[in-house]
Amino acid sequence: MRLSWKYLNGYGYVPARDDVRFNVAFATTDIPLDRGPPAQQEYPMIDEAKEMGFVAAAGGVGRSGLATLLKDVSFAGHKKWTDPVPSNKARLYWVDIPAACGKRYLFRILPKRFCFDNSGVRFSEAEYLLHKDIDCSR
Secondary structure (H helix, E strand, O other): OEEEEEEOOOHHHOOOOOOEEEEEEEEEEEOOOOOOOOOHHHOOOHHHHOOOOEEEEEOOEEEEOOEEEEEEEOOOOOOOOOOOOOOOOOEEEEEEOOOOOOEEEEEEEEEEEEOOOOOOEEEOOOOEEEEEEEOOOO
16 A cells, blocks of 8 residues: 655745655554544554654664554655755655555654754644555455
């Protein structure tokens, strides 16, 4: 399954900077029989998306609480340790996640930026909740 989105960096009103990365926390449940939308509390917790208690399995992928966490997702085409060309247009981001039939995937996507003074990371107050049901019988 591919989860994709576009984002224009608005932190500090400097959209051309490439200092935004995303943490993508997700949880998996069975698809409910009523196929109704998930409740807020079903999504991974904000602290899980903020890497609280993160245990790496491989690099920036691991567990954070009960969620799986993908840390520091950069835009499509960005090569590590390079300075991309500045852009005033929304950049495309995506993650590919192995999916199983009959499962609901619940995502909390949290932008973060690395501080100008290298003092750490600042998480956005904006966060995005998405879900996807994988129904292979249709």
